Amino acid sequence: MDISRRGRRAAAGALTVVLTITLSACSSDSPGSGGSGDGAGGTYQIWDPYPQFDDSSAWVKLLTSCGAGAGVTVRRTGYDTSDLTNKALLAAQQDNSPDVLIVDNPVISTLAEAGALAAAGDTGLDTSAMLPNLLSAGQVGGRAYGVPIGANTLALYYNKKVLAAAEVDPATITDWAGLTAALGKVKAAGKKGITFSAIGTEEGSFQFLPWFWGSGAQLTQLDSPQAVSALTLWTDWLEQGYAPNSVINNTQTTSWQEFATGDYAFAENGTWQLANAAKAGFEYGIIPVPARAGGTAPAPTGGEFVSIPVQSETGRYATAAKIVACLTGSENLLATDTTLSYVAPTAAVQQQQVAQNPALQVWVDAVKAAKGRTGDNLGTRYPKISEPLWTAVQAALSGSKSPGDALTAAQATAASATK
Amino acid sequence: MTSVRRARQLAAWGFLAPVVVYLLAFYAYPLYRNLDLSLRHYTVRSFVRGDAPFSGLDNYRTIFADPSFGPALLHTVVFTGVSLVFQFAIGMALAVFFAQNFRLSATLRALFLVPWLLPLIVSASTWSWMLNSDSGIVNWTLGLAGVDPVNWLTSPRWSLVSVIIANIWIGVPFNLVVLYSGLRTIPGEIYEAAALDGASGWSAFRRITFPLLRPVSAITLLLGLVYTLKVFDIIWIMTRGGPVDSSTTLATWSYRLSFGNLLPQFGPGAAVGNLLIVMALICGLIYLRIQRRQA
Numbered sequence: 215m216d217i218s219r220r221g222r223r224a225a226a227g228a229l230t231v232v233l234t235i236t237l238s239a240c241s242s243d244s245p246g247s248g249g250s251g252d253g254a255g256g257t258y259q260i261w262d263p264y265p266q267f268d269d270s271s272a273w274v275k276l277l278t279s280c281g282a283g284a285g286v287t288v289r290r291t292g293y294d295t296s297d298l299t300n301k302a303l304l305a306a307q308q309d310n311s312p313d314v315l316i317v318d319n320p321v322i323s324t325l326a327e328a329g330a331l332a333a334a335g336d337t338g339l340d341t342s343a344m345l346p347n348l349l350s351a352g353q354v355g356g357r358a359y360g361v362p363i364g365a366n367t368l369a370l371y372y373n374k375k376v377l378a379a380a381e382v383d384p385a386t387i388t389d390w391a392g393l394t395a396a397l398g399k400v401k402a403a404g405k406k407g408i409t410f411s412a413i414g415t416e417e418g419s420f421q422f423l424p425w426f427w428g429s430g431a432q433l434t435q436l437d438s439p440q441a442v443s444a445l446t447l448w449t450d451w452l453e454q455g456y457a458p459n460s461v462i463n464n465t466q467t468t469s470w471q472e473f474a475t476g477d478y479a480f481a482e483n484g485t486w487q488l489a490n491a492a493k494a495g496f497e498y499g500i501i502p503v504p505a506r507a508g509g510t511a512p513a514p515t516g517g518e519f520v521s522i523p524v525q526s527e528t529g530r531y532a533t534a535a536k537i538v539a540c541l542t543g544s545e546n547l548l549a550t551d552t553t554l555s556y557v558a559p560t561a562a563v564q565q566q567q568v569a570q571n572p573a574l575q576v577w578v579d580a581v582k583a584a585k586g587r588t589g590d591n592l593g594t595r596y597p598k599i600s601e602p603l604w605t606a607v608q609a610a611l612s613g614s615k616s617p618g619d620a621l622t623a624a625q626a627t628a629a630s631a632t633k
Numbered sequence: 634m635t636s637v638r639r640a641r642q643l644a645a646w647g648f649l650a651p652v653v654v655y656l657l658a659f660y661a662y663p664l665y666r667n668l669d670l671s672l673r674h675y676t677v678r679s680f681v682r683g684d685a686p687f688s689g690l691d692n693y694r695t696i697f698a699d700p701s702f703g704p705a706l707l708h709t710v711v712f713t714g715v716s717l718v719f720q721f722a723i724g725m726a727l728a729v730f731f732a733q734n735f736r737l738s739a740t741l742r743a744l745f746l747v748p749w750l751l752p753l754i755v756s757a758s759t760w761s762w763m764l765n766s767d768s769g770i771v772n773w774t775l776g777l778a779g780v781d782p783v784n785w786l787t788s789p790r791w792s793l794v795s796v797i798i799a800n801i802w803i804g805v806p807f808n809l810v811v812l813y814s815g816l817r818t819i820p821g822e823i824y825e826a827a828a829l830d831g832a833s834g835w836s837a838f839r840r841i842t843f844p845l846l847r848p849v850s851a852i853t854l855l856l857g858l859v860y861t862l863k864v865f866d867i868i869w870i871m872t873r874g875g876p877v878d879s880s881t882t883l884a885t886w887s888y889r890l891s892f893g894n895l896l897p898q899f900g901p902g903a904a905v906g907n908l909l910i911v912m913a914l915i916c917g918l919i920y921l922r923i924q925r926r927q928a
Contacts, residue, residue, distance in 0.1 A: 299895070299897075300892065300897070303677060303680060303681060303897075306681040307680060307681050307682075307683060320895050321895060324677055324895055324896055325677075327676075327677055327678055328676075328677035328678050328680065328681045329678055329681055329682065330677075330681055413873060413875075414873045414874065414875035414876065414877070415873060415893065416894070416895060458766065458767040459766040459767065459784050459787050459788075460765055460766045460767050460768075460786075460787060462784075462786075462787035462875070462876050463761070463765075463786045463787050463872065463873075463875075463876075472767075472768075475768075594677075594896055596895070597894050597895035597896035598896065600894075600895070601894055605877055608875050608876040608877050609876070609877045611787075611876070612784075612787055612788055612789050612875075612876035612877065612879075613788070613789075614789045614876065614877055614879075
């Protein structure tokens with residue numbers, strides 16, 4: 215009796231001790247925090263959205279050597295891109311941000327609005343070499359919050375064999391009417407027309423924007439006649455069977471898989487599919503997305519920005535800026551953008567890229583014509599406009615509303631959200 | 634005397650402490666945080682600074698006034714109700730079938746567990762391939778029978794039906810397993826006695842199996858309900874809640890508000906999540922009440 219009680223008491227005591235230890239272990243600083251007074255030298259944190267690269271990759275080696283050049287050790291973590299925004303916000307909340315953050319361009323304005331990023335002017339980042347249309351996505355209130363590391367955008371891939379069988383010359387497709395006529399010929403020849411992604415997420419807006427902007431519409435007026443004409447173009451393609459109904463649910467990856475079957479004449483997709491295109495097993499070509507009345511439509515820019523998050527220890531900015539300058543300097547951009555399959559953000563490096571691979575010329579042109587989604591000083595108003603926009607696209611394509619009605623509703627939603 | 638009692642109390646608390654700490658850290662605190670999120674006006678800026686102003690029930694007013702609220706609530710009720718009815722009915726039928734212990738019944742029963750064992754991302758992706766408008770096997774089969782293709786995932790009329798079908802398929806094994814083990818606890822003599830009195834087949838099921846399975850059925854339905862209310866992955870992978878709002882439930886809407894946009898709306902997202910918790914809680918209370926009345 216007595217012994218068992220003592221045993222019990224001892225057990226309880228042991229448990230309490232274990233718990234105390236575990237709890238205090240939890241509350242101590244997480245090992246990833248950068249602000250632990252490293253002083254000169256020390257460890258600098260870099261977060262990027264490229265989990266596909268491991269420590270043996272050229273990308274991580276570049277990070278390490280840039281750190282060594284600045285006299286510090288670099289600790290790099292790769293996150294899934296959809297995870298990174300929330301991770302960055304949480305880290306900012308806990309004053310635990312990395313020293314360098316590489317993040318998708320439309321997220322920059324969100325993080326800047328959150329006060330999580332230091333402005334380029336405050337950290338000494340040089341943005342002068344960057345193309346202004348790319349830089350604009352990272353500008354909020356006239357201040358830049360990061361440097362583009364590379365850009366990608368959308369264009370139309372075409373299947374040479376399918377077009378030849380339908381007797382369509384891709385060089386003659388310069389406006390919407392020409393494209394629709396070509397789709398008609400392809401369908402008459404028994405093949406499928408075009409595939410794209412109109413899914414109900416940011417991806418859907420991203421794919422619709424070249425047509426939206428190519429009609430002359432502005433994001434501040436979603437229900438303009440030009441905007442309606444762009445959505446009508448897509449809706450008509452679906453009604454006439456030029457585009458499959460599955461586009462409503464397609465991500466850009468599933469849309470690419472449809473094109474890779476070899477049955478489709480065209481696919482709207484990005485620079486990042488170039489490697490897959492080479493593996494597709496048929497000859498392909500690329501034309502820019504045509505604007506309504508001819509010429510190249512402005513497509514939205516994709517690609518990441520290198521930014522410096524706010525630190526309580528501002529002494530770290532100088533070294534972080536050195537690392538960023540190294541990553542985005544001309545000598546490293548070429549290698550980096552080749553690795554990432556991106557178009558460089560500076561004119562000089564773009565020329566080198568085209569000299570190396572002339573097939574990139576069409577992408578360089580497309581990037582020059584491209585626009586940042588959060589540009590035009592939209593900033594964090596863009597997400598509130600984008601969601602009604604993709605909803606309108608879904609409503610029109612699924613037939614639940616006419617393009618006009620869908621966009622009128624979208625404009626009402628966007629106007630009240632951005633008030 | 635008193636010191637012994639105190640020591641005993643201390644020991645009791647020592648043993649209780651792990652559970653209490655666990656409950657506080659992993660249940661009470663997240664719930665409190667979610668409630669707190671839903672009562673404040675969060676922007677990305679105030680989220681980072683932690684100085685979001687208290688806004689009372691504003692987030693709840695926002696979501697009640699949102700045009701997505703009505704459809705989302707309706708879809709949640711329909712999704713949960715229809716899923717439960719079919720999962721339970723099919724699960725019960727299969728359980729009775731397998732209870733007869735024929736050859737291969739164990740193997741077949743194991744095969745029926747497959748949907749439950751597959752990761753949801755696999756089963757949901759497989760369903761969305763099968764239901765694809767243009768290249769899916771379902772439309773291909775319909776075509777053989779001379780039926781026009783159906784836009785399962787991309788038409789507002791069918792998207793909810795499609796995700797319900799997939800969810801029923803996933804939920805049947807759970808019902809089968811629990812009801813089957815419930816059936817095994819009914820003594821065979823009762824059936825023998827009933828057979829002597831002339832009750833067999835349907836009437837034996839109605840008058841013996843069903844009443845004796847009632848406690849097991851109730852807990853199966855309650856667990857299924859709580860589980861189905863918060864189903865998110867299947868719907869998100871198959872349709873993203875679309876087109877437009879046609880397959881949006883409260884769970885997918887909450888996710889869309891909090892994470893589906895470049896600019897997160899944590900407050901309204903948390904408010905929708907809390908509504909789901911309240912719904913599950915009400916159903917749990919109803920269950921307890923029924924159980925007490927039975928006892």
